[in-house]
Amino acid sequence: xxxxxxxxxxxxxxxxxxxxxxxxxxxxxxxxxxxxxxxxxxxxxxxxxxxxxxxxxxxxxxxxxxxxxxxxxxxxxxxxxxxxxxxxxxxxxxxxxxxxxxxxxxxxxxxxxx
Amino acid sequence: xxxxxxxxxxxxxxxxxxxxxxxxxxxxxxxxxxxxxxxxxxxxxxxxxxxxxxxxxxxxxxxxxxxxxxxxxxxxxxxxxxxxxxxxxxxxxxxxxxxxxxxxxxxxxxxxx
Numbered sequence: 350x351x352x353x354x355x356x357x358x359x360x361x362x363x364x365x366x367x368x369x370x371x372x373x374x375x376x377x378x379x380x381x382x383x384x385x386x387x388x389x390x391x392x393x394x395x396x397x398x399x400x401x402x403x404x405x406x407x408x409x410x411x412x413x414x415x416x417x418x419x420x421x422x423x424x425x426x427x428x429x430x431x432x433x434x435x436x437x438x439x440x441x442x443x444x445x446x447x448x449x450x451x452x453x454x455x456x457x458x459x460x461x462x463x
Numbered sequence: 464x465x466x467x468x469x470x471x472x473x474x475x476x477x478x479x480x481x482x483x484x485x486x487x488x489x490x491x492x493x494x495x496x497x498x499x500x501x502x503x504x505x506x507x508x509x510x511x512x513x514x515x516x517x518x519x520x521x522x523x524x525x526x527x528x529x530x531x532x533x534x535x536x537x538x539x540x541x542x543x544x545x546x547x548x549x550x551x552x553x554x555x556x557x558x559x560x561x562x563x564x565x566x567x568x569x570x571x572x573x574x575x576x
Contacts, residue, residue, distance in 0.1 A: 353506075382564070392507075392551065392566040404561040439506050441564075448495040448555025448562030454506035 351376065353442050353455035361461045367428040370458045374421050374442030380404075381423040382447050383415060386437040386457070397447060398423055404446075427460075435462045466490050469552055469567025478576050482539040486552035486567045489533065493554040493565075496528050498537045501549045501569070510550075511537065542574045 354373045362368050374381050382405075383395040394407040398417035415425040421442075427434055437459050441452035469486045476482055484498075495514045499507035511526035513519045519526045527536040535554075539546055552567040 355506075391568045392553075394563055394565070397561060397563065399561070405559050405563050407563075446562040447564045448557075451495075451497060451509050451512040452553075452564060453509060454499075456506045459504075 353440060353453055355438075355440055355455040355458050357458060358456065359459050359461075361463065362430050363463050364430055364432060366430050367426065368430060368460060370425045370427075370438055370440075370460075372423045372425070372440035372442075372455060374423070374440075375453055378442035378444055378453075379421055380443045380446050381417055381421065382441045382443075382452060383423070383425050384439045384441065385409070386439055387435075392439070395425070399446065430462045432462050435460060464489060465568075466565050467552065467554060467567045470570055471568050473571040473573060475573045475575060476542060478542060478544060478574055480542050480574075482537075482542050482546070482572060482574075484537040484539075484550050484552075484570050484572070486535050486554075487533055488535075488554055490554075490556060491530075491533065492556050494557070495555040495562075496526070496535050497553040497555075497564075498524075498526055498535075499551040499553060499566075500546075501551060503548075507551055544574045544576050547573045 382397040397405040417423045437457045439457045441454045443452045444450045498511040501507040516530045523540045525538040549569040551569045
């Protein structure tokens with residue numbers, strides 16, 4: 350079974366731009382979660398989608414948004430990029446939710462904001 | 464105070480040693496407990512998953528959960544240089560009607576040949 354895939358793997362943007370990241374979950378997984386990973390803050394939860402609905406949200410500003418499509422693929426958007434948004438963005442998929450069956454991560458998208 | 468505390472290390476041990484990695488937590492509502500391994504510039508890989516107090520073994524890895532003490536551990540036996548990575552503990556809690564994962568800071572482990 351194919352794992353979680355994320356595109357693109359690397360992105361370089363400048364302040365004020367916006368960016369869209371994509372995640373394809375493991376086949377059959379309906380839950381997709383997004384995380385931001387930085388050396389200082391570690392892994393921080395952004396939001397979770399299940400069956401096209403946002404089910405849970407972390408403490409990030411409204412510039413961070415996401416959506417999920419009917420095939421469970423998910424996108425994450427960050428508008429008006431700031432230098433502090435430079436990070437590794439990870440998505441994770443699971444059958445029914447992040448806790449009940451374990452989450453499987455993709456390789457991440459490394460975003461650099463200049 | 465963070466909900467999940469994990470010693471960031473770094474931890475360096477010789478090949479073949481038994482490694483003990485630990486996390487403590489403050490929220491008794493955590494239900495599921497996981498350990499992830501993350502190699503440099505890669506996504507975290509699920510190693511162990513458990514939901515009850517006690518031990519769970521998988522090859523050279525043993526996960527231990529003590530809910531009364533709010534403490535979880537990962538033991539690696541016969542450690543190999545390929546085990547060198549950052550190890551993250553994670554715990555799930557129900558918030559806003561859905562499960563959410565909370566991660567420790569990660570422990571950077573180096574196994575020296």
